[in-house]
Amino acid sequence: MMLDDLQKNLEDAARAHGVPGAAIAVWADGALHEAATGVLNVNTGVEATVDSVFQVGSTSKVWTAALVMQLVEEGLVDLDKPVATYLPEFTLADADAAARVTVRHLLTHTGGFEGDIFTDTGRGDDCVDIYVKGLSTAAQVTPPGEALAYCNSGYIVLGALVARLRGAVWEQVVRERLLTPLGCTQAALYPEEALLFRAAFGHVTPPGASEPVPAPHWQLPRSLGPAGSMLNLAPRELVRFARMILAGGVAEDGTRVLAEESVRQMLTPQFKVPDLPGFGGHWGLGFTIMGWGNGAYGHTGGTIGQSTIWWIAPESGVVLAVNANGGDVDSLVEDVVNPITSQAGLVPETRPVPPAEPARADAxxxxxxxxxxxxxxxxxxxxxxxxxxxxxxxxxxxxxxxxxxxxxxxxxxxxxxxxxxxxxxxxxxxxxxxxxxxxxxxxxxxxxxx
Missing domain, CATH: 2.40.128 (Lipocalin)
Structure with missing residues (x-):
């Protein structure tokens, strides 16, 4: 795979599409290729490097799913038992539906209850527990298992389950059972940890403005951590996790992080995703199984002004992770990522456009x-x-x-x-x-x- 122009391509795309800063890591042909460009914050001018950490947002959900699968391996969790088996305080506005929601439903976004409840329950170690208790008023949109609808709330419940059964907060479990055994060094969970690194700040473009400016907030509430608010990584750390998956659960140094059967289950299609742009294919356990030809899996992520693209091409063994902190990230992906996607034997998704002569609809x-x-x-x-x-x-x-x-x-x-x-x-x-x-x-x- 030709990656000699990776640095120039990233620089040119970021400049053309108003992206303040970006970093990319690609594993191909047995080697890691990295590049970074721009700044982490337009106000401070701190340069983005390949060591910089970005908020990976919902890509964190795959890490939470991996922690759940470790519990399954140890016989502590059954995917098809109700969540309330492990978290008796878990309930919803529809108590009967809550009693039927299983761990698998949460992993596959099929629990059916409101998914974007972003309650800030403080910075204390009990913030996720308080969040789960607050779901008692969450409405049921569809019966459990009937339809797929992206559900941040469900992954926060999974984080609470992991914390309860491990006797520690979610962040500690992530560090002890994933970051450390994987050998991740460019990783932060709390803001005070992010200060130890070159940490990206998200940017937004206000109405009527032509340039992105720093967002009003750096981080979403800690209570949302298991769904995507706390994990900050350099792109190479996402590649490191992906290589573990490609190796059947074994880290670079030979440490077994996941059982091979757990990896197989995570990558087995569980539920068909509605066929909309960005949602094609199936959902596995944590992973999106992408309908890109020849197979691929991964997960995107987004926080306040920060974006992550992460995918794995199993047939070619290519892994890609891109982080950016604002601007037109979709166009940067088309310029930089899609050519690599094609070289990896995949068919990159094209952005939908309206028909030139749309049919009249009975609206x-x-x-x-x-x-x-x-x-x-x-x-x-x-x-x-x-x-x-x-x-x-x-x-x-x-x-x-x-x-x-x-x-x-x-x-x-x-x-x-x-x-x-x-x-x-x-x-x-x-x-x-x-x-x-x-x-x-x-x-x-x-x-x-x-």
């Missing part, structure tokens, strides 16, 4: 309001299309993000695509129907009609 069945804990869609029908007002709600509204009005046109059966890009992407949404009327809107999350 009446979709008109209504759909809402979850963090976002609300107000859908109206206009001239054979949908006019949608998107409002950010909940804790994320503190970022000051404005309401967005988007026109959506027909893109498939009960599926629509935005005519104007948001953040570099034309958003695609779909609707679940009941008795000829939309009951839920799916944008990666399942949002019920209200």
């Amino acid at each position: 009446a069945p979709y008109v209504g309001v759909y809402a979850g804990p963090q976002v609300r869609y107000n859908v109206a029908a206009v001239d054979g299309a949908l006019e949608v007002k998107i409002t950010v709600t909940g804790p994320i509204s503190a970022l000051g993000l404005p309401d967005t009005a988007v026109r959506f046109v027909a893109y498939g059966e009960h599926t629509f695509i935005g005519t104007e890009p948001l953040g570099g992407q034309h958003q695609v949404i779909s609707f679940a129907m009941k008795d000829g009327r939309a009951a839920r809107l799916f944008d990666g999350r399942a949002l019920p009609r209200v």
